[in-house]
Amino acid sequence: MKFITVQDLVNRFHLEILAGHSELHRPIAKSRVHRPGLEFVGYFDFFPQQRVQVLGRKEITYLHKQSEEERDSRIGHVVQYHPPCFVVTWNQEIEGLRYLIAHCERERIPLLRTPDSTSKWIGLADSYLTKMLAPEIQVHGVCVNVAGIGILLRGKSGVGKSETALTLIRRGHRLVADDAVVLKKINPETIIGTHDGKTKEFLALRSVGLINVARIYGRGAFQEETRIVLDIELTQWKENELYNELDVEPKFSSYMDVNIPHIQISLQPGRDVAGLVEAAANNWYLKLQGYSAAEEFMQRIEASVQQQQQHKP
Known part of the structure; x- marks a missing residue:
């Protein structure tokens, strides 16, 4: 206990x-x-x-x-x-x-x-x-706060999690934890992400080494904790996979019996991964407000079909 x-x-x-x-x-x-x-x-x-x-x-x-x-x-x-x-x-x-x-x-x-x-x-x-006193676990990944939205970035070692976090920091977002992310369950529906103390403010970059984001980019580049609302997994691009879905089936990751929306982003040379993370965060916020781009798109298609039928001789 x-x-x-x-x-x-x-x-x-x-x-x-x-x-x-x-x-x-x-x-x-x-x-x-x-x-x-x-x-x-x-x-x-x-x-x-x-x-x-x-x-x-x-x-x-x-x-x-x-x-x-x-x-x-x-x-x-x-x-x-x-x-x-x-x-x-x-x-x-x-x-x-x-x-x-x-x-x-x-x-x-x-x-x-x-x-x-x-x-x-x-x-x-x-x-x-x-x-x-909250129950906690430690996971391998990077925790960032993107425009007020807490995100856990996961993926295999070397896939580019820390580099993606660095790009997000340079765009004005904040690092919470790198490598060892501590997840705390503070109530049945809420997971908080934070650091383990030893890695506070540090970001490990391959070929560069450790950097202190607060000293390089200012105090606004780091925050102590954030509520995790998105679990994003970075994976390698697979040629035979289909990546053009208009509406992605909702998926979830479970941490200490709390379900967190899960998104998979595949990496490919030239892709703006940080931009995709920003888009995912903003899209999650819009869905929270009750808006779905896929639903609006389908409504437009249906309206267009109905309009064409009305004009048929």
């Missing part, structure tokens, strides 16, 4: 540690945070105890309104489940958190604090945890 540690959360959001300094190694394996509410009134049937617990102004104000004995009882019932950590938002004053600090120190649970509002921090934390 994938996990990060409380220390990773502290580092990512620059959280202040109020209690549990020695327990920052505790694992976080759930991708969403939780605001305890019903738990403070004793209902624990569906308490997600493995999630980070967030205490905003609403929760802290409620606890302050209880008697000391009742407050200790209510927070004690939550603490006894030993969640990974608690995060207090809005930089709420430590003086009003003494009882919470005492409980966390006694149970050895990290208590953290952020100046962010509750809604803002929950949004940021959920996004971060979802990406960090």
